[in-house]
Amino acid sequence: MQCPKCNSGDAVKLSLVHAAGLSDIQTSSRGHAWALGTDGLLLGFGSSKAIGTSQTALSKQAAPPLKKRYRYVILAWLIGLAIGSWFILVIISPTTILESRAVSQMHWFAFVFSTVIALLLAVLWRFNHIILPRRRDCWNRSFMCCRCGEIFQLPSGQ
Ligand SMILES: [Zn+2]
Numbered sequence: 001m002q003c004p005k006c007n008s009g010d011a012v013k014l015s016l017v018h019a020a021g022l023s024d025i026q027t028s029s030r031g032h033a034w035a036l037g038t039d040g041l042l043l044g045f046g047s048s049k050a051i052g053t054s055q056t057a058l059s060k061q062a063a064p065p066l067k068k069r070y071r072y073v074i075l076a077w078l079i080g081l082a083i084g085s086w087f088i089l090v091i092i093s094p095t096t097i098l099e100s101r102a103v104s105q106m107h108w109f110a111f112v113f114s115t116v117i118a119l120l121l122a123v124l125w126r127f128n129h130i131i132l133p134r135r136r137d138c139w140n141r142s143f144m145c146c147r148c149g150e151i152f153q154l155p156s157g158q
Contacts, residue, residue, distance in 0.1 A: 005148050008148065011145045011146060012144055021055055022055055065132055065135040077117040080113055081113060
């Protein structure tokens with residue numbers, strides 16, 4: 001494996017760089033303690049224990065492409081529908097609750113909003129099923145030079 005930048009033969013697979021940089025941490029502390037991690041704020045009283053995963057900067061750089069999550073979009077859809085309905089009922093037509101105008105406005109809003117969410121889900125689906133496998137494949141063929149840090153791919157078929 002020769003680095004195209006510095007011609008060094010010392011290169012490792014990107015997936016190995018990524019795995020080597022992940023390590024489990026287990027810390028415990030006494031008294032009032034707090035820790036700010038990537039997963040959120042941990043608060044503890046008395047004795048607290050934080051278990052998590054720490055990652056080196058190098059490992060983050062070598063991280064594989066990740067799947068896009070659908071749940072945030074669905075959550076946004078539910079919250080958006082609730083807020084939108086409330087907005088139409090309370091702000092726009094406070095005196096015409098359950099009258100045909102407010103109901104048709106709500107239907108219209110729900111239809112447009114759901115269409116936008118469906119399009120967004122389609123974009124995410126396309127990414128997860130078409131673009132992501134290609135990027136994963138590319139990542140699987142990627143190497144990192146141990147001398148200069150250059151990330152390069154093997155041509156496919158090798
Ligand atoms: Zn190099």
